[in-house]
Every structure is written in C-alpha cells, then in structure tokens.
Amino acid sequence: MRILGIDTSLRSSGYAVVEAKSGRIKAVEYGVIRNPSGRPHSFCLREIHDHLRHLITQTAPEAAAIEGGFFFKNAKTAMILGEARGVAIAVCASAGIPIYEYSPRSVKQSLTGFGAAQKDQVARMVMTILGLPDLPQEDAGDALAIAICHLQSRSGIPELQEKPI
Amino acid sequence: MRILGIDTSLRSSGYAVVEAKSGRIKAVEYGVIRNPSGRPHSFCLREIHDHLRHLITQTAPEAAAIEGGFFFKNAKTAMILGEARGVAIAVCASAGIPIYEYSPRSVKQSLTGFGAAQKDQVARMVMTILGLPDLPQEDAGDALAIAICHLQSRSGIPELQEKPI
Numbered sequence: 148m149r150i151l152g153i154d155t156s157l158r159s160s161g162y163a164v165v166e167a168k169s170g171r172i173k174a175v176e177y178g179v180i181r182n183p184s185g186r187p188h189s190f191c192l193r194e195i196h197d198h199l200r201h202l203i204t205q206t207a208p209e210a211a212a213i214e215g216g217f218f219f220k221n222a223k224t225a226m227i228l229g230e231a232r233g234v235a236i237a238v239c240a241s242a243g244i245p246i247y248e249y250s251p252r253s254v255k256q257s258l259t260g261f262g263a264a265q266k267d268q269v270a271r272m273v274m275t276i277l278g279l280p281d282l283p284q285e286d287a288g289d290a291l292a293i294a295i296c297h298l299q300s301r302s303g304i305p306e307l308q309e310k311p312i
Numbered sequence: 313m314r315i316l317g318i319d320t321s322l323r324s325s326g327y328a329v330v331e332a333k334s335g336r337i338k339a340v341e342y343g344v345i346r347n348p349s350g351r352p353h354s355f356c357l358r359e360i361h362d363h364l365r366h367l368i369t370q371t372a373p374e375a376a377a378i379e380g381g382f383f384f385k386n387a388k389t390a391m392i393l394g395e396a397r398g399v400a401i402a403v404c405a406s407a408g409i410p411i412y413e414y415s416p417r418s419v420k421q422s423l424t425g426f427g428a429a430q431k432d433q434v435a436r437m438v439m440t441i442l443g444l445p446d447l448p449q450e451d452a453g454d455a456l457a458i459a460i461c462h463l464q465s466r467s468g469i470p471e472l473q474e475k476p477i
Contacts, residue, residue, distance in 0.1 A: 188401070189401050189404070189405040192398055192405055193402055196402035196403070196405070196406050197406055218387075219387035219391070220387065221387065222383075222389075224387075225387035225394065226382070226390040227394065228391065229394020230401065231398060232394075233357055233397070234399055236354050236357045236395065237357040237361035237399040239354070240358035241358045241361050245354075312352060312353045
C-alpha cells in the first residue's frame with residue numbers, strides 16, 4: 148500500500164510517498180516544495196498544485212494523509228495555511244485519492260508512543276523505521292511521519308483510525 | 313478582454329466570466345458552485361477545483377479577479393475560506409492566468425461610486441451594466457461584480473488598480 152503524506156505551508160511544503168510491502172515500510176520519494184520569499188502568492192500555490200499533481204501521476208498513491216486539528220490565534224496566518232492546505236486536498240481529491248487527517252499529537256503518538264514527543268525524536272524514528280542514511284529535512288520528515296502514521300493506523304492502532312475528510 | 317470573477321467559499325462559490333467588447337460589457341457565463349452541507353470537505357474542494365478548471369478551458373479568460381482584504385476574528389473560519397480560495401487561485405495560476413485581488417470596498421466603489429454601498433445596490437448595478445433580465449443569485453452576483461470591477465480598473469480608474477497577487 149502506497150501513502151502520500153503532505154505537510155503543507157505556503158513557503159515550504161513537505162511531501163512523502165511511503166510504501167508498506169512484506170511487513171516493511173520504505174520511502175518511495177520525499178522532499179520539499181520550496182517557494183522563496185518574494186515569489187508572488189499565486190505562483191507559490193501553483194507550484195504546490197503542479198508539483199503534487201505530477202507526484203501523484205508518477206507514484207500513484209492509494210491514499211493521502213495530512214495534518215489537521217490546528218489551533219491558531221491569528222486569522223491571517225490561518226487563512227494563508229488554509230490556502231496551501233486547500234490546494235493539497237483538492238489535488239488529491241481531484242485524482243480520486245481519499246484524504247485522512249491526523250492531529251500532530253496522533254502522529255507523535257503513532258511514531259514514538261508518546262503524544263508530546265519532541266520533533267527530533269519523531270525525525271529519528273522516521274529515519275529508523277525507513278532505514279534512511281540521514282535525518283530528513285524538517286518538512287519532508289513531517290510528511291514522512293504523517294504517511295507512516297496513516298500506515299500504522301491502518302494496520303491496527305484503533306485509537307488512531309481516522310475517517311477520510 | 314475576458315475576465316473571470318470568483319467569489320469563493322466552501323459551500324457556495326460564485327463564478328462569472330465577463331467580456332468587454334466595443335465599449336460594452338457582457339456576461340459570458342455565471343453561476344454558483346454548490347456544495348450541500350454534509351458533503352465531505354475534500355469533495356467540496358474537488359468540486360471547486362474541477363469546476364473552475366473546466367470553466368477556464370471552456371471560456372479562456374485572460375485574467376481573474378477575486379476578493380481580498382478580509383478581516384476575521386475566527387481563525388477556523390479563516391482557514392476554511394482560505395482552503396476554498398487557495399484552490400481557486402491555484403487553478404487560475406496553473407492555467408497561466410494572472411489573478412488580481414480587490415477589497416469588497418473597491419468593488420462597491422467601482423460599481424456604484426460608493427465604497428459602503430449595500431449589497432442589493434451592487435447587484436442592481438451588475439444587472440444594469442450587463443443588461444441581465446433578472447437579479448443574479450447572490451454569490452454569482454458578487455463574482456460578476458468583481459469581474460466588472462477589474463474591467464473598470466483596467467480601463468482607467470487609477471485608484472482601483474491592483475497588482476497581480
């Protein structure tokens with residue numbers, strides 16, 4: 148089973164495709180969609196849109212997983228994140244891929260057994276589970292973590308099972 | 313010149329394509345992308361995505377105009393609107409269409425000469441300018457108004473001229 152994990156933001160969105168096969172999880176592809184500051188807003192969203200469409204065509208994931216359950220004080224920040232997130236969700240949905248949402252706590256719980264784990268503990272678990280030679284870049288690591296979380300929730304950690312959004 | 317006007321929201325997004333030709337403005341197409349309550353979130357965003365892509369292919373607008381300059385108290389509402397808005401922006405940008413943003417005040421000013429005009433005054437001006445037989449549905453009317461605002465700002469109301477986003 149192939150899962151696309153996405154950690155969206157306007158300037159730096161992590162993406163990852165992971166695959167479970169014969170009881171092992173391996174990384175098929177992962178990286179970061181970067182939008183340098185100064186690039187017009189609409190160009191950033193186009194980059195996220197076109198990059199994810201291409202990735203889905205190339206890797207054919209069966210489901211996608213994204214972060215949810217955010218809490219913001221600032222409505223403007225929420226709107227900008229919403230824009231990037233909406234693009235990612237629409238691209239997956241338009242390709243017929245169901246999308247599952249996990250809170251940051253669920254992702255940490257799934258990977259480390261501890262919902263309040265530090266970011267670097269999660270990144271090290273990602274590295275260990277996938278047998279990566281190096282720590283992944285931060286946003287790519289978050290995308291790998293959420294994809295692994297989805298695979299693990301599918302294989303029987305009931306409290307993590309989420310409905311498609 | 314053909315302009316696509318979009319008034320986005322998750323459940324009801326207005327769209328309109330208007331054309332300026334020989335000193336007159338006419339409506340090419342307009343309507344509302346409806347997402348009934350209960351439809352999953354991702355399906356709503358897919359509907360906006362796929363509908364706008366199809367509309368752009370069919371009508372080939374040269375530029376798009378959307379509302380901007382929102383102020384929200386509630387970050388959750390801002391994020392949901394951001395999602396719908398991000399999809400609209402990405403679809404236009406991915407099709408190579410520049411996107412311009414106007415505040416609600418600029419749209420009202422452009423159509424009625426009065427930035428604090430009532431919604432129904434704006435709708436009646438839309439009806440008059442385009443020679444429509446009936447008042448357009450609310451969200452479609454807002455999309456028509458923003459497209460007309462862009463055409464009028466291009467033809468020389470300097471204080472309304474906005475940069476592409």
